[in-house]
Amino acid sequence: MEIGVNILGLEALFDGKIRPVLDFAARADRAGIDLICTGDHLGFNAEAHAQRVAEHNFLFPLDHPWYEPISPLSSIAAVTERARLGVSVLIATVRPAALLAKQVATLDSLSEGRAVMGFGVGWQEAEYTATNMPFDARFGRMEEAVAACRELWTNAPATFKGRDFAFENYHSLPLPIQNRVPVLFGFGPSRRNFDRIARVADGWTVNPTDLGTFTDSVALLRNTFEAHQRDPESARVQVSAVAERSTRQRVRRPLGNRRQDPGLVRPRRVRRRFSTCRIRLRCRRTTRTTRLDNQHQGGMTWTGHCRISSTSRQFVRWF
Template sequence: MTALEVGLNVLGAEALYDGRIRSVLDLAAEADRVGVDLISTGDHVGFTAAAHAERVATHGFTFALEHPWFEPISLLSSVAAVTRRARLGVSVLIATLRPPVLLAKQLATLDALSDGRVAIGMGVGWQEDEYTATGMPFDARFGRMEQTVAACRELWGTPPASFSGRGYSFEDFHSYPLPVQARVPVLFGFGPSRRNFERIARVADGWTVNPTDMTTFPESVALLRQCFSEQGRDPDSIRIQVSVTPVRDSSGSVDLSATADRAREWHAQGATVVVFRPVAFGITSDDIPSLLDWMVGLKEGTA
């Protein structure tokens, strides 16, 4: 079994510091120092009020319309400057809102700034209004996601790069810097299906799992491993990232022991990384050190 890694999702963590995003950099630095393996955040470019209200009504979306979604690659660039070992990621970057050549440049730059620590989750989002606002097509976005990563891989390889995609192409193209890593890990935040897992096996390196898809998690892991084998890739190389919601007892308080058991169970079923978002624990900034110690204790068997 692959060793368990723990991740810290800093999305919304500024709320623990009176809205000061710079204080989140101190949190990231401390998490890196004590042994957290991944520091991640989330992504939305923006919302229309109607789309946001519908998402709240139909999916229980927990973020207010006024929630500050800091641009994730910019934020992670700052995190890179104050950390030394933790990987940097997004769960998930809505990659198809971004032109592939620009996205490849941004991620190669982040990989260079972090000395090779990028492990990026990518998805296609759900809000058509984001695509309209950015001038990107909403249709066939799953296929374009696969093309986007293939184009990035071409740009991250030995120059010159050439690629022809839907709505863009480049030939004899030189784009520097190249990533530090020989292969930047890319995880897709897709629903569990053979078609989506085949896409992951063709161009990506793992799966970042939506919490609503955890009911069939063991079966999904088995199918993903099968798809990797069919593509001639090592199933043991798959990175599977799971976000863990705190378990609460009958009084509504967070049960850390039960939460640790859930994380360990998902690791036994195939998760390689379990990610926690501090604001979901209902804590204050004073509680951060003990939460980080508990997270690292999961890896060490002391939590």
């Protein structure tokens, strides 16, 4: 299992300043975090935003600043050495394929091969209207966009002809450092969507996850990979875990006489002071999580994400 941290909104802990976010990322990288990612929205229609808040408990207010995600990740690339960098998820279909390929290739080059991208189609038509991109048929267009990106990431010159994107004898440099940039799709679990993943992508990113059907969904994803003559164990799964405040009373023991809590498993201890807040990542051992680990370890990549906001300054518990 790999552990990641989502830095979306983290600047709220530092009076809106971005430099402390870079310091946080650098310390998280040194502490052993496997993935640092952020989110993406170009903007909002006020009515659509209000509806999203009411119907889906959308956490971010209308005046929350959404930085273009590749830009801060490129800055983080300069102050980190090992953690992978990505977006969960980037709304790929409001960007032309040539621009999308250039952004990702640049991040992968600056980070020396550490980009891993979650792509989605979003939920808000206003973002498509503002960018003069069609809202209809966006799922199929994202599949085509990734196929076009694969061509641009592999060849110079590159040639591609599709329904929505086409180019011929086109040079787009730099090429990514990685031979194949990992791309995960943020789709709902269905055979049709998993077919799209198996054709052009490398895995599934889910946020939030429905743990009641999660095991069956992962099995379907693997079966779909196998049906497309791809190794089912190569399918990546990235899960966003919900952070919650710990209500458990902390018992302080003298140093040197602290026993391991039998109800907690700590595959990686990260306990550092990050600027104004102290964060401790830990995993609870429960029947549910143990079952998932036992059934789906193999080639799967498990990534938990902790969203850190101004209301979550206390210890964070992972499911």
